[in-house]
Amino acid sequence: MEKDLRDAYAALKLLRADLVKTRRDKRALEASLSHQQTDGPPPDAAQTREMQQMQHEDANCQLWRMAAKYEARLAEMEDQLLHNNCQKKEEGPEVDDNQLEELDDEGLEKLALLNKLHSLTATVEQQTQTMLAQQAAFALQRGELERRLEDAEHKLQAEMTQVTDAVLGQQAAKEKYEFLETQVEILKDEKYQLETKLATHVQTSIILKQQLQEREEERVGRESELEELELKLQLEYEQKMDTLMEEANLRTRNESEMEQKRAREEYQRKVEELQQKCERLESKLSSEKKILLRDHEEVQEQYATTLRNLENNCDELRVRLACSEAERTAEAKKHEEKLMEVSERYISKLHAQGSELEDVKNQLATSKATRSTETIELEMKLTEALKEMQETREQYAVTLRNHVHNLAEAQSLLAASNVKLEKEARNHEEQLSRALQKLHNKQDELKHKAMSLCDLENKLEKLQEKLADTEAKRLSQVQKLEAKRGEASQLAEQHEKTACTLAMENKALRQEVCEARQTSKLTAEEFLKCHSVMEQKTQEHLQYLAQAQKQCESLETQLLAAEDHQEPSRGTKSVGKPFALKAFHGLSDNEIAALPSSKSWALLRSGITEVDGFLPQLQTLLSVIHDSLALCGGHADILPTLWERLQGKGINEKGQLPVLATALNLLHFTVILKARIAQEESPVTQNVARTFRRRVLDALAQWCECDVGASAHGGNEEMPTPTFTITSRETELILQNWTQNRTKQLGVRRWLARMEAYPGVPPLRGASSNRVLELPPEGCTLELEDMTPEVKDAFRLLLIPILKQNRALYVRVFTRYAGGRESQNKQRHREPNGDEESDDGAEKVWAMRIHVQSAITVRARSNGSIRPAPLSLTPSPRGFASPLAPASPASSVSSSASSTASSRLQIIQERLQYLHNNA
Structure with a gap:
C-alpha cells in the first residue's frame, strides 16, 4: 500500500x-x-x-x-x-496479537495515508473548481479570439483590395512604361535622322575641303607656272642682253682691230714712200679721210641698226611683261572671287548647321523635362505603395503577435487542465482539436496571404529593377546624345577653325600676290636700269668713235713729223729695279712654311681681315686699266693730235695730270706687277688658286660638330636662352626664310615641337594629351639643306638652345658647307660687267643635321665617359663622304661680325624683328 x-x-x-x-x-x-x-x-x-x-x-x-x-x-x-x-x-x-498490533500500526499508517489522500482529493477538487473557472475564462477568451480572427479576416480583405489597387497601379505603370518606350523609340528615330543629317553635313564639309585642297593645288601649280614663266623670261632677257652685249663688243673690237691693221699698213706704206711720194700725200690723205668717213658712217649705221633692234626687243619684252602682269591680276581676281564664293557658301552652311543644332538642343531639353516629370510622378506613386505595404506588414505583424500570445495562453490553460482534470480534458480535447484545426486553417490562409504578399513584393522589386534599368538606359541614351552634341559642337569648332585657317591662307595668298606684283615692279625697274646702262654704253661708244675721228685727223701731222719715231711701248719696257715687298710682316716663303699651325691660322685670320675688300677693288682697277690701255694701244696714232686739239679748245679738267703722264703711270704699275710676279720663286698662278679653293671646299664639305654655346671666334661665354618657344611667330619667320615649301616648314616645326615637349607629346588643336614619345636608342636626326648663313646662325643660336633647355635630351649639331661647284656655276652666269651687286650671304650654301638622343641612354652608354662616341652619319649626295672630325677653325664659318654669343644673338633677334615688321 x-x-x-x-x-x-x-x-x-x-x-x-x-x-x-x-x-x-x-x-x-x-x-x-x-x-x-x-x-x-x-x-x-x-x-x-x-x-x-x-x-x-x-x-x-x-x-x-x-x-x-x-x-x-x-x-x-x-x-x-x-x-x-x-x-x-x-x-x-x-492472525495473532502481534500481527494485530502490526495491523493496527498499519491501519494508522493507512489512515494517515487516507487523510493524505483526502487532502489530496480536496486539493484536486479545488483544482478542478479552478480549472472549471479557467475553462469558463478560456471560453470567453476563445470568443474574443474568434471575434479578433473575424476582424483580422476583414482587415485581410481590405488588404487584398489594397493589393488589387496596387496591381492596377502596376498595370498603369506598365502602360506608362510602354508609352515611354514608344517615346524613346521615336526619340531614337529622331536621333538617327539627326545622325544622318550630321553625316551628310560631314560629307559635304569633306567634299568642300577636298575642293578647297584641289583649288589650292591648282593655285600652287599656277603660281609655280608663273614663277617658271618669270624665270624663263628673265633668263631669256639676260641671255638676249648678254648676246647683244657680246655682239656689240665683238663688232667694236673687230672694227677697232681692222682700223688698227689698216692704219698700220698705211703707216708703213707711207713711211716707205715718204721720200719718193711726198707730192702724193695730199691725195692719199684725202682718200684716207674719205675712207675713214665712209667707215665712220658705216659704223654709225650699224650702231643705229643695233640700237633699233635693241629698242624693238625692249618694247616686245615690255609688252610681254604687261601681258603677263594683266594675266596675273586677272587670275588673282578670279582666285579671290572663287575664294569669296566658297567662304560665303561655307559660312551659310555653318549657320544652317548651327540652327539645326539649336533645334536639336531644344528638342532634347523638352524631352528631358517631360521625362523628369514622369519619373518624379512614378517615384511618388512607388513611395506611396511602399508606405501602404509597410503599414499592412506592421498590422499583420501585430495580429500575428496577438494570435501567438493568445495561443500561448490557451496552451498553458490546456496543459494545466490536462494535469488537474483528465476527464474534462478528454471532453475539451475535441473542442480544442476543432479550435486548433480552425486556427491551422486560418494560419494556412494567413500563410497563403503571406505568400501572395511575398509574390507581390517580388513583383514590385522586379518592377523597380525594370524601372531602374529603363532609367539607366535612358540616362545612357541621354549621355550618348550629349556626347554626340559635344562632337557636333567640336565639329562646328573645327569648321570655324578651318574657316579661320582658310581666311589666313587667303590673306597669305593676297600677300604673295602683292609680293609677286612687287617683284614684277622690281624686274621692270631692273629692266629700265639695264636700258639706261645700255644707253650709257652706247654714248661711251659714240665718244670712242669721236675720239677715233680726232685720232685720224691727227695722223696727218704725225706722218710729217714721225720719220724717226719710235713705238711708245719700247720706252715702257724698261722695268724698274726689283724692290723687296716688306709687307706681310716681312716673312719669306720658307719662313711662312716653317710657321706652326696655330700661328699660321692666326696669321691667316688677321691677314684676311686686313685684306678685306682689296681683291675686288684690285679686280675692278685691273679691268679698268686693261680697257684704258687697250684703247690707248689701239689708237696711239690719233690720240696725240686729238688731245692737243682738246687742249687748244681749253677743255681740260683742273687738278689732274696730263693724259700721257697718267698713261705712263698706269703702265708702270702694270709692268711692276708683272715683273714682281715673274721674280717669284713659286709664282701664284690661276691653277694654284683653283686647287687651293677646291681643297678648302673639300675640307668645308665635311660634317663638323659645332658647339652652340661657343662664339664665332672661340669665346667661352654662355649662350643666353631665347624668350620665345618653338610654336611662336619667330620660328615661323625663320622657317619661311629657310624655304618657301609649306610642307617642309610644317614637318620641321612639328619635329622641333615634339623634341621640345619630350618625353611628352604636344597636343593637337588645343586638346590635352597624356601620351609619351619614345625615342629609339640610336636617336633621331633632322636634316636641313640649302641654308643661308643667316638661317644657319638663327637655327644654331635661337632654336637649338630651346631644345637644349630640355634636360631629358642630348642634342648635337653638325654643319657642312655645301657651296662648291654650284656657287661657281652661279658666278659664271652673272653679268661680266659687275653692275648688279651679288649678295654672298643670300646664297644657300650650308647644310645642318640636328641629332637628338635620350639623355638616359647616353648616360647608360657612357659608363663614366665625358662624351659619347662620334656619330656615324651617312654621306650627303651633294658632298663627299667624311667621318665627323672634331671642330677646327677651317670648318667654323659664320656670317655674323660680333665676337661673343650674346652680341650674335642680339643681332639675329634684331634681324628677326626686322623680318617680322616687314612681314
Missing part, C-alpha cells in the same frame, strides 16, 4: 516536473517568437512556422502520454487496494 502510494507520489512529481518543463519550453518559444516579431520575420517564415507547429504537437503528445500513464497507475493502485482489503478480510481470524 505504502509502496503504491509512494509510486503514485513519484508519478505526480514527475508530472509536475514535466509540466514545469513544458511551461518553460512554451515561455522560451513565446520569447523567441516575440523577439522575431520585434526584429522582423526571418528569411524563411514558413520553416519557422512548421517548427513551432511540430513543437506544439510534440508537447501535446507528451502530455497525452503522461496522462495515460497516470491513469494506468491509478487504476493499478485501486485494484491493489481492493485486492489487499479482500485478503485482509479472509486472513483476519488466523
